[in-house]
Amino acid sequence: MKLCDFVRPRSIEEARRYLHDLGPGGIPIAGGTALHFLLDEKPVTAVDITRMGLDGITEIPGGYRIGATTPLADIQAYRAERWAFHEVCRRLATHQVRNISTLGGNICRVFPWADLPVALIALNATMVIRGDHEIKMSCDEYFQSQPARLFKNGDLLVAVEVPALGPHMGFGYKKEVKTSKGFSLMTGAAVLTLKDGVVQNARVAAGGAAPFPCRLPRVEEALKGNKAESEGFKSAVASGIDNINWKGREGLTDDYAQHLAGVVLCDVLERALTFAKERS
Numbered sequence: 001m002k003l004c005d006f007v008r009p010r011s012i013e014e015a016r017r018y019l020h021d022l023g024p025g026g027i028p029i030a031g032g033t034a035l036h037f038l039l040d041e042k043p044v045t046a047v048d049i050t051r052m053g054l055d056g057i058t059e060i061p062g063g064y065r066i067g068a069t070t071p072l073a074d075i076q077a078y079r080a081e082r083w084a085f086h087e088v089c090r091r092l093a094t095h096q097v098r099n100i101s102t103l104g105g106n107i108c109r110v111f112p113w114a115d116l117p118v119a120l121i122a123l124n125a126t127m128v129i130r131g132d133h134e135i136k137m138s139c140d141e142y143f144q145s146q147p148a149r150l151f152k153n154g155d156l157l158v159a160v161e162v163p164a165l166g167p168h169m170g171f172g173y174k175k176e177v178k179t180s181k182g183f184s185l186m187t188g189a190a191v192l193t194l195k196d197g198v199v200q201n202a203r204v205a206a207g208g209a210a211p212f213p214c215r216l217p218r219v220e221e222a223l224k225g226n227k228a229e230s231e232g233f234k235s236a237v238a239s240g241i242d243n244i245n246w247k248g249r250e251g252l253t254d255d256y257a258q259h260l261a262g263v264v265l266c267d268v269l270e271r272a273l274t275f276a277k278e279r280s
């Protein structure tokens, strides 16, 4: 991406006008940290969307609303009852990157190593998109394919709504890397809803080693109605992940990536169980 000009609108309407008028010659930028991953040499005007009041985290009925331009370091620092999303941001890249990278930048153009989509799918987040009107989209629909498809006409992601975890719910997250600040080789996340030690509902998601961040419905189905314990987790994961084309990166074979996915997902389910027990 070759930046030739830079504008800094003060409102969503002004930003959308710029992006609409610039067409393919304009690009919204937030932290700007992904620009060097976009190999296109096309000259563009950057429309900086970080001065439009789209940052911050607020409590809303049933959960939290995170503004699209909230820096990841702010999400990492935020604390609230039964809030777990900070644990995901803590493990992403370096503190310098987290200071300027934003929530929206991580999930509007999804790279293979992106961590936040995996966690947001497990947490069943809702995306708030501003076009001519504001619309809300489930994360399942949003992450069906590359979300950049939704932002072609100057539309912008303005916020993400993350439901609060209920008293019998637990969140688990794990990212496997070669070095502590490395890109994800496999990211897993899960939310379990338990009753009397039995899994009532499960949302399980994977990325990094998966072709694109995705839910694992076969694992979820195998968990439901069964006791929340290690052997059940192992058999649900073993039976539910062989339909994915796991992809090894940074020298890993695809077979090893599948093995890694199984190990990470079992860990993630154990963590979700511990979370539910300790924080209920």
Ligand SMILES: Cc1cc2nc3c(=O)[nH]c(=O)nc-3n(C[C@H](O)[C@H](O)[C@H](O)COP(=O)(O)OP(=O)(O)OC[C@H]3O[C@@H](n4cnc5c(N)ncnc54)[C@H](O)[C@@H]3O)c2cc1C
Pocket (backbone or CB within 6 Å): 027, 028, 029, 030, 031, 032, 033, 034, 035, 049, 068, 069, 092, 093, 094, 097, 100, 101, 102, 103, 104, 105, 106, 107, 108, 109, 111, 113, 114, 115, 116, 151, 155, 156, 157, 158, 181, 182, 183, 184
């Ligand atoms: C060295 C390094 C290591 C990293 N490691 C990881 C890692 O392990 N895991 C991980 O998840 N991430 C990692 N990242 C971060 C990730 O790769 C992206 O760089 C980052 O998430 C982009 O955020 P940003 O705010 O800088 O987005 P930008 O670079 O500003 O934008 C990214 C894309 O999103 C679009 N966009 C941004 N905001 C909006 C919006 N509100 N509406 C519509 N479109 C929008 C832009 O047009 C652009 O196409 C790493 C980054 C670096 C530099």
